[in-house]
Amino acid sequence: MKKTILFVLLLFSITNLFSQQNFILHLKNTTNNEPIQSATITVKNSGFGTVSNDEGTFQIVASSNSDILISHLEFKTTTISLDKIDSKTNTILLEPNTIELEDIIVTKEPINELLYKAVETSKSRFNKPIVLNTYYREFVKVNDKYTRFTDGLVDYHMIKSKADLIVNQSRAARLISEDDQTLDVASGLDVRSATTKQYTFSALEKILFDGKKYEDYDFELKSRVEKSGNEVYIINFKPKEELKKYLYKGTVVFNPENYLITDVEINSDQSKLEYSKTINILIVKAAMLDLKVKSTYKVTNGGNYLLAFSSRRGKIKIWNKRKYNDVIEFKSDLVVTDFKKEDFVYNKKDVYNERSLYERGNKYSDKFWKKNNSMVLTDEEAEIIKKLELESKSVN
Template structure:
């Protein structure tokens, strides 16, 4: 009888394990064999959204089988069945669509006017009300050493658009590790969660390109993707001789729906090299600055999928200089167009998670939608041990 019970348990355990398994895929460029970062992976069955990390890796737990949709603005999308993914990492190769980006679009309107209408239309099209379950992650590096880390699982309830924009934040879980130097202001740490969604949903980071003088400082150019006839790429780059800390922008948009799909910007090495070094007390010499947001349109809804921001600068102090780097990630793991119920005292009012007491109910980071790289995991383990 005992043998029968044990056998029955093993059969049941085997079936349960087979129905719920951890999957891992690595996305690579078919030509260069390099990893592909910021690819969006949608689990059709659960509607979970995932993002590939800098190693091209995406990990998730799935019960049963599901179709998996992989998309990236610079690659041809694919759909695969989860049953084709092995228990260990399965490498998926994507074909680049950027190689076919050779057709320049000539328009009667100046591209700046097109961009302005794209921003206006995108704001109108973004789904509101909306509930976004978001995973937030931040690394803080001081003088070359990563000394602080935080992440959290947040819910954003977005109620209005544009000038009347409003969002309420509820923090489900969070953790913060590390000791910050007394000379480092808390203002340097993390997203300002109170206005971050307003910036993303009103495309405020594109405001410098919409100013009248922008045409004197930037060159606007529009190109077409032959692999995706609906997608256009607008590049906005500082003209030769332009002065100041001006970014290079890439804006991918759906020319049929007139909505923005992706925005990325960075300050080029040549621009940074041309800046005059600041020496006054408290001034900052920026040596790295990049930004990227991805939006998704799924036939009925249009919403923010992810953002990534990195900044590095040297701060001039009294008798020394301090090197500071901040890297932030923001990933929407779940979306709904339904409101959720909450009490006013549950709403998160602070700017960052820095001063919030740790609330860890489950290993939420394992289903965050953004897999840790080996380097990131090592950093977190080290900071956590020394905390």
């Protein structure tokens, strides 16, 4: 009898394993057929998830009868079964959230205090210890030319106020030739803080709550009822028009019942660009030209509250009288593909302590970027990677 049960369980596991498929799908706007980027996709009743790229494309590994939940700040949350998607187009259409459906709320409590409450509540609610299995990638551009690329499978062991990184696989490449005079610099981002900054809402803290900076901003609170019937609160903030400062604008979405934040989006206000401060860094001067931060969070069926996706973009100009006059862009994307509540034992010697994943170089055993719900490259990015793979084969 025991042997029969074990056989059935083994057969079920094998069947389930082979029923998993890698779906590559596209998200588009119903009104104008434009691609939808940065939408969060989750396989229901699991921890698996991914995000759509700048062309609205995403890949997800799941069984064909799985339901996926698609959410985006500007579109109605949609649930669809993978076997219901048109296999000819592999396209899912999302309906925009119209402004007319949002109600402005007037409260006695200042909106900045409501936002602070949401931030503090969310910070205290995150599950820790927890292991976030992620796909992480970075690009660096100098004067509009790609110069560096790196990506990898990184486990973030979230422990209290810090995270230990275990890098399972990675690849990295310098995208300019040795005789190219383009400046080759590291990203301004730190892979080690890619989750901790999102778990502490550090961008919101620095922009709004450090030294009562919220006094530089106008706030607006709106309410919207989602397609599911759930109500969400939306806080928009923007600089006061009369201020001559380099400031930001942004949106924060949270659940009014439990005050858990689901979306954060912050952008430099380009109308205030002329007030960007010049700072001295060693032998050069530098000025911030643009900064974009976007994060999404989710509550799983098991009640776990965790990061789902984060994107960071930066653009700075550096110059001096003799040599430099360059615009440097850097961007990173992190997708939480799965998670484990247990804080598994790992060797402290294996913890990755470099600022950039680029330093680890090429250490991979398979094409991990085509698996594990990794973020799909855009056509332009894919051409860059294709070139890298051809160069790698010629070297080997």
